[in-house]
Amino acid sequence: xxxxxxxxxxxxxxxxxxxxxxxxxxxxxxxxxxxxxxxxxxxxxxxxxxxxxxxxxxxxxxxxxxxxxxxxxxxxxxxxxxxxxxxxxxxxxxxxxxxxxxxxxxxxxxxxxxxxxxxxxxxxxxxxxxxxxxxxxxxxxxxxxxxxxxxxxxxxxxxxxxxxxxxxxxxxxxxxxxxxxxxxxxxxxxxxxxxxxxxxxxxxxxxxxxxxxxxxxxxxxxxxxxxxxxxxxxxxxxxxxxxxxxxxxxxxxxxxxxxxxxxxxxxxxxxxxxxxxxxxxxxxxxxxxxxxxxxxxxxxxxxxxxxxxxxxxxxxxxxxxxxxxxxxxxxxxxxxxxxxxxxxxxxxxxxxxxxxxxxxxxxxxxxxxxxxxxxxxxxxxxxxxxxxxxxxxxxxxxxxxxxxxxxxxxxxxxxxxxxxxxxxxxxxxxxxxxxxxxxxxxxxxxxxxxxxxxxxxxxxxxxxxxxxxxxxxxxxxxxxxxxxxxxxxxxxxxxxxxxxxxxxxxxxxxxxxxxxxxxxxxxxxxxxxxxxxxxxxxxxxxxxxxxxxxxxxxxxxxxxxxxxxxxxxxxxxxxxxxxxxxxxxxxxxxxxxxxxxxxxxxxxxxxxxxxxxxxxxxxxxxxxxxxxxxxxxxxxxxxxxxxxxxxxxxxxxxxxxxxxxxxxxxxxxxxxxxxxxxxxxxxxxxxxxxxxxxxxxxxxxxxxxxxxxxxxxxxxxxxxxxxxxxxxxxxxxxxxxxxxxxxxxxxxxxxxxxxxxxxxxxxxxxxxxxxxxxxxxxxxxxxxxxxxxxxxxxxxxxxxxxxxxxxxxxxxxxxxxxxxxxxxxxxx
DNA sequence: CGGGATGGTATTTTT
DNA sequence: TACCATCCCG
Numbered sequence: 067x068x069x070x071x072x073x074x075x076x077x078x079x080x081x082x083x084x085x086x087x088x089x090x091x092x093x094x095x096x097x098x099x100x101x102x103x104x105x106x107x108x109x110x111x112x113x114x115x116x117x118x119x120x121x122x123x124x125x126x127x128x129x130x131x132x133x134x135x136x137x138x139x140x141x142x143x144x145x146x147x148x149x150x151x152x153x154x155x156x157x158x159x160x161x162x163x164x165x166x167x168x169x170x171x172x173x174x175x176x177x178x179x180x181x182x183x184x185x186x187x188x189x190x191x192x193x194x195x196x197x198x199x200x201x202x203x204x205x206x207x208x209x210x211x212x213x214x215x216x217x218x219x220x221x222x223x224x225x226x227x228x229x230x231x232x233x234x235x236x237x238x239x240x241x242x243x244x245x246x247x248x249x250x251x252x253x254x255x256x257x258x259x260x261x262x263x264x265x266x267x268x269x270x271x272x273x274x275x276x277x278x279x280x281x282x283x284x285x286x287x288x289x290x291x292x293x294x295x296x297x298x299x300x301x302x303x304x305x306x307x308x309x310x311x312x313x314x315x316x317x318x319x320x321x322x323x324x325x326x327x328x329x330x331x332x333x334x335x336x337x338x339x340x341x342x343x344x345x346x347x348x349x350x351x352x353x354x355x356x357x358x359x360x361x362x363x364x365x366x367x368x369x370x371x372x373x374x375x376x377x378x379x380x381x382x383x384x385x386x387x388x389x390x391x392x393x394x395x396x397x398x399x400x401x402x403x404x405x406x407x408x409x410x411x412x413x414x415x416x417x418x419x420x421x422x423x424x425x426x427x428x429x430x431x432x433x434x435x436x437x438x439x440x441x442x443x444x445x446x447x448x449x450x451x452x453x454x455x456x457x458x459x460x461x462x463x464x465x466x467x468x469x470x471x472x473x474x475x476x477x478x479x480x481x482x483x484x485x486x487x488x489x490x491x492x493x494x495x496x497x498x499x500x501x502x503x504x505x506x507x508x509x510x511x512x513x514x515x516x517x518x519x520x521x522x523x524x525x526x527x528x529x530x531x532x533x534x535x536x537x538x539x540x541x542x543x544x545x546x547x548x549x550x551x552x553x554x555x556x557x558x559x560x561x562x563x564x565x566x567x568x569x570x571x572x573x574x575x576x577x578x579x580x581x582x583x584x585x586x587x588x589x590x591x592x593x594x595x596x597x598x599x600x601x602x603x604x605x606x607x608x609x610x611x612x613x614x615x616x617x618x619x620x621x622x623x624x625x626x627x628x629x630x631x632x633x634x635x636x637x638x639x640x641x642x643x644x645x646x647x648x649x650x651x652x653x654x655x656x657x658x659x660x661x662x663x664x665x666x667x668x669x670x671x672x673x674x675x676x677x678x679x680x681x682x683x684x685x686x687x688x689x690x691x692x693x694x695x696x697x698x699x700x701x702x703x704x705x706x707x708x709x710x711x712x713x714x715x716x717x718x719x720x721x722x723x724x725x726x727x728x729x730x731x732x733x734x735x736x737x738x739x740x741x742x743x744x745x746x747x748x749x750x751x752x753x754x755x756x757x758x759x760x761x762x763x764x765x766x767x768x769x770x771x772x773x774x775x776x777x778x779x780x781x782x783x784x785x786x787x788x789x790x791x792x793x794x795x796x797x798x799x800x801x802x803x804x805x806x807x808x809x810x811x812x813x814x815x816x817x818x819x820x821x822x823x824x825x826x827x828x829x830x831x832x833x834x835x836x837x838x839x840x841x842x843x844x845x846x847x848x849x850x851x852x853x854x855x856x857x858x859x860x861x862x863x864x865x866x867x868x869x870x871x872x873x874x875x876x877x878x879x880x881x882x883x884x885x886x887x888x889x890x891x892x893x894x
Numbered sequence: 895c896g897g898g899a900t901g902g903t904a905t906t907t908t909t
Numbered sequence: 910t911a912c913c914a915t916c917c918c919g
């Protein structure tokens with residue numbers, strides 16, 4: 067578990083000022099900014115929370131303060147986050163702070179809360195009660211299936227692209243009818259989007275985007291429901307607001323108030339907490355602009371900046387501040403600390419990616435052996451996953467334990483998905499995605515031919531695959547009916563059983579266990595299947611279903627029939643203002659039996675709840691915690707974490723900033739924010755490194771150091787002398803190094819960096835260019851190439867026919883070109 | 895139905 | 910280079 071911030075270890079004197087309100091133990095230790103944020107008066111507010119400024123503490127303390135001072139009841143509070151991790155964190159802190167149960171409050175992820183709402187009002191939302199949630203994998207296979215069905219040319223319309231299109235539309239709040247399609251390609255995509263929607267509706271499944279959009283529409287279109295929730299949630303707190311997309315913002319607006327002409331009128335208090343400088347998810351629909359829109363549309367009076375940083379020494383913060391100041395259109399913020407300057411930020415230039423990795427390993431050894439750092443507190447960050455390979459192997463070879471973030475998560479593993487598919491079919495036999503996944507797994511002699519027949523039958527009668535099995539004749543049909551019968555038997559068998567028993571029965575009876583038992587590499591998979599039982603068990607008992615977004619018995623207020631909502635909830639004998647103080651701290655085990663939906667009187671089965679949980683929380687993304695291991699992850703994955711020592715590798719043009727990011731508008735600025743996030747992860751020591759050469763896609767690339775180096779304050783940096791051990795083809799000549807010391811980055815801009823490097827790396831491969839060559843091509847000038855267009859010359863080497871130049875062509879990348887062959891014309 | 899060959903493709907990612 | 914998805918064949 068990684069600490070989210072350092073506030074708990076912040077110096078006691080951080081807030082010595084006497085505040086009248088600080089009599090409450092809740093408020094002690096808060097600095098002025100934090101105190102102001104926590105005790106904000108009713109009304110909308112924006113809290114601009116810098117990295118390491120104690121954002122989570124402010125959020126949770128705010129909620130606790132509202133409750134403690136009687137300004138709010140648990141039922142009137144909603145707190146939204148993006149990740150389950152953040153939601154859990156908030157819940158954990160709150161239950162530690164509050165003397166009573168946090169249950170009554172709506173705390174969760176956007177999707178989790180939407181799910182909760184849709185479960186409660188599934189009829190109004192026109193969903194089956196047992197609707198299943200598709201994750202990205204499921205969504206893609208659903209689209210592939212649809213495309214095959216309708217003979218969509220998957221060359222012209224790759225399923226992946228269609229998925230992005232559909233998800234993108236939903237993020238913007240657009241149904242097929244809302245998309246403005248001017249070209250035939252888009253029209254076709256919209257058509258497929260429409261078909262996809264019909265398919266999902268028929269099968270009773272919703273994807274992540276649909277969860278959000280359907281919930282939004284529910285609020286938008288049902289005035290009683292909307293008013294009910296608006297009245298209920300007097301305090302809405304949004305975490306990581308800079309990451310919200312258009313639809314999420316609209317959803318919040320529905321909850322918060324009504325449009326009145328051109329004005330937006332709201333009775334509740336929306337507190338948006340975020341940091342525009344840490345907005346790094348534009349590529350998946352996040353809209354930083356929501357912050358400005360929020361200020362304008364909600365007529366935000368109170369804006370508070372949390373700029374006091376409790377994490378890093380000032381050299382690190384100076385780097386972060388200086389770097390980010392190169393972005394325009396910021397809301398503006400400067401991190402400060404009372405800690406001293408600390409050590410300088412170290413910058414290392416490696417001759418190759420191998421050498422870079424090997425240097426990191428040496429440095430890590432030093433940190434652990436001499437400087438008292440623990441491996442767990444050391445992180446290696448990189449821009450793209452491909453970079454991890456060399457670092458991993460270097461660490462592996464020197465026997466340093468490490469842990470890589472990312473990769474498949476628990477609920478995404480194939481064997482788990484298979485088991486879940488069976489379970490889903492018990493709940494909802496019309497879930498064709500699940501049907502397809504397991505109809506022939508383990509193998510039952512049901513081949514592609516048979517499936518095609520079945521799909522044809524299902525399509526012509528407009529029913530689900532499960533319902534169509536009787537339409538297929540012959541031996542194939544018998545096999546299909548056998549499968550459906552098997553599912554039916556399972557459903558019968560598991561009736562009234564506990565969740566544990568259900569899963570065990572399904573894993574055994576489906577033949578999954580047997581299948582993996584016969585497989586060479588099956589042992590791990592069987593272990594995972596057993597782990598699934600354990601996960602379900604702990605879901606039922608420990609979590610008590612309160613954690614995640616399932617309809618809770620205590621939420622009976624929400625589960626009112628829509629028709630009754632014309633009356634006040636109070637008239638139903640459900641007082642939304644009733645305090646929940648007298649409720650038990652922990653929900654008793656097996657509370658699910660009491661999960662009655664007041665709407666229909668139906669009970670939400672533990673299985674249904676668990677399936678929602680499995681879709682909404684894919685499980686830990688981090689490998690086996692526990693041992694003291696160095697942490698490897700992308701910069702994106704590092705957001706929200708912090709470490710004593712941080713290495714950022716591959717800080718090179720083309721990689722960081724990434725060349726692909728440069729193509730879209732604002733791409734460079736997002737890359738810079740990404741670098742800002744990376745830098746602010748470090749507490750005590752920070753290393754930035756770049757390499758002259760790098761193996762990428764099986765080709766050696768020659769990269770120039772990142773422009774970001776030029777944006778860092780020289781006083782805070784220390785340029786490390788490369789070691790003299792030889793690595794790769796660009797090993798420095800022995801004795802030629804040692805000239806690095808502390809040097810101004812200003813004297814070599816990104817274009818001239820190379821020639822300076824050659825001073826140190828006086829290798830025969832990259833000789834320093836002294837005399838002006840006759841071809842007139844030299845570093846720094848712009849040239850034109852027939853195929854690649856205009857490019858900047860980074861370096862020139864060799865003479866006569868051997869002469870070659872390294873040219874950076876922007877979107878075409880950086881290339882070495884033989885001047886005798888490539889036709890380069892000098893531009894101007 | 896499964897295995898091997900082949901070819902296309904390689905930021906970032908949560909729900 | 911390395912992974913993957915798809916295809917074709919036994």
